Amino acid sequence: MADAYFSLFSLILLIPLSILIFLYFIVRPRPVRVPIKNRHVFITGGSSGIGLALAHQFAQLGSDVTLLARNVSKLEEAKESIKLATGRDVRIFSADVRDYESVKKVVEEVGVIDVLICNHGVYVPQELETQELEEIKFMIDVNLMGTFHLIKAALPGMKKNRVERGPGSIAIMSSQAGQVGIYGYTAYSASKFALRGMAEALQQEIIADNIHISLIFPPDTETPGFAEENKRRPQLTSIIAASSGAMKADVVAKKSIDGIKSGTFIVPCNFEGFLLSVATAGLCPQRSFLMAFVEVVTSPILRIAGLCFQWNWYGSIEKWYAQKK
Numbered sequence: 001m002a003d004a005y006f007s008l009f010s011l012i013l014l015i016p017l018s019i020l021i022f023l024y025f026i027v028r029p030r031p032v033r034v035p036i037k038n039r040h041v042f043i044t045g046g047s048s049g050i051g052l053a054l055a056h057q058f059a060q061l062g063s064d065v066t067l068l069a070r071n072v073s074k075l076e077e078a079k080e081s082i083k084l085a086t087g088r089d090v091r092i093f094s095a096d097v098r099d100y101e102s103v104k105k106v107v108e109e110v111g112v113i114d115v116l117i118c119n120h121g122v123y124v125p126q127e128l129e130t131q132e133l134e135e136i137k138f139m140i141d142v143n144l145m146g147t148f149h150l151i152k153a154a155l156p157g158m159k160k161n162r163v164e165r166g167p168g169s170i171a172i173m174s175s176q177a178g179q180v181g182i183y184g185y186t187a188y189s190a191s192k193f194a195l196r197g198m199a200e201a202l203q204q205e206i207i208a209d210n211i212h213i214s215l216i217f218p219p220d221t222e223t224p225g226f227a228e229e230n231k232r233r234p235q236l237t238s239i240i241a242a243s244s245g246a247m248k249a250d251v252v253a254k255k256s257i258d259g260i261k262s263g264t265f266i267v268p269c270n271f272e273g274f275l276l277s278v279a280t281a282g283l284c285p286q287r288s289f290l291m292a293f294v295e296v297v298t299s300p301i302l303r304i305a306g307l308c309f310q311w312n313w314y315g316s317i318e319k320w321y322a323q324k325k
């Protein structure tokens with residue numbers, strides 16, 4: 001009897017253990033550390049919100065920071081506040097990420113970039129039926145095409161001397177609305193989901209150049225842009241987004257930097273975001289065998305959790321439309 005218990009026990013232990021060992025050997029790409037100190041970090045949308053918080057923290061960590069955004073006075077304000085807080089000078093450039101030529105000009109002027117952070121982004125929530133095509137195009141142009149422009153302009157320089165300079169990084173600011181479609185975000189979600197497709201493909205193209213992609217997925221975050229968004233956000237968008245709470249920009253920035261430093265491909269920012277990332281792991285690259293293990297063993301449970309969230313969201317939608325009638 002004791003023997004039977006023992007073999008049952010070892011079987012229960014042996015299965016997860018062998019999965020763990022298997023995953024340890026097969027996860028790709030291999031783990032990496034991306035250095036930050038004295039590296040050139042280029043941040044778009046660095047004059048406000050999450051980008052500004054990132055700029056402060058990178059400067060604090062001893063990086064050489066360059067910011068790009070459109071509005072010059074906001075950029076100057078950012079430069080001043082970073083100088084005051086950290087004693088470090090940051091370079092600022094005004095350009096619209098929608099304009100490839102001007103993005104290229106800035107990128108060529110600033111020299112080799114080690115960490116490229118595509119953080120710029122716009123969000124104008126509204127139901128598709130009433131949203132103007134112009135606004136839809138605006139979100140796709142800034143969020144998606146703007147990111148293409150940046151990466152295309154920066155890649156040749158980033159690839160140069162990569163062996164001597166150590167690992168490089170391209171970080172892309174998505175959103176939890178880029179992992180699950182949310183009411184009121186047809187265009188925004190499309191633009192952010194698209195970034196993931198691009199990132200998965202691009203990681204395969206640049207892994208040999210020692211450049212590592214991090215996709216960051218924040219929930220609602222308290223920023224000037226979010227305050228603007230809230231003035232016109234459909235009620236249902238807010239109700240559904242509230243499932244993941246709201247974060248402060250500097251906490252999102254801290255999580256992002258940790259993700260970038262460890263070359264993590266999918267970077268969630270809060271606990272709900274962690275669940276969402278595991279539930280939507282799909283075929284994304286995974287460097288950590290422990291995270292891969294969590295993905296493997298929790299997948300059926302998280303599918304059930306995801307279905308419960310949808311049940312809850314569709315309930316809210318039903319209730320909201322019933323009240324409207």
Ligand SMILES: NC(=O)C1=CN([C@@H]2O[C@H](COP(=O)(O)OP(=O)(O)OC[C@H]3O[C@@H](n4cnc5c(N)ncnc54)[C@H](OP(=O)(O)O)[C@@H]3O)[C@@H](O)[C@H]2O)C=CC1
Pocket residue numbers: 044045046047048049050051068069070071072074095096097098119120121122123142146173174175176217218219220221222223224225226
């Ligand atoms: N706040 C939130 O709730 C969440 C935000 N995100 C994402 O995080 C990122 C930052 O958001 P957040 O900090 O809230 O945004 P803010 O609106 O506070 O700041 C946006 C920044 O992007 C710049 N920017 C906007 N359009 C362009 C453009 N065409 N060319 C160059 N720069 C541009 C802005 O400067 P300027 O206007 O001067 O050009 C500003 O510096 C976005 O990608 C957003 O989608 C993701 C999840 C949640």
Ligand SMILES: CCCCCCCCCCCCCCCC(=O)[C@@H](N)CO
Pocket residue numbers: 123175176177180182218219220221226229240241242243244272273275276279302303305306309
């Ligand atoms: C299986 C478990 C699931 C876990 C919970 C899922 C919760 C999803 C909530 C999604 C919220 C999306 C907010 C987008 C914010 C944003 O991008 C705008 N503020 C514009 O910037």
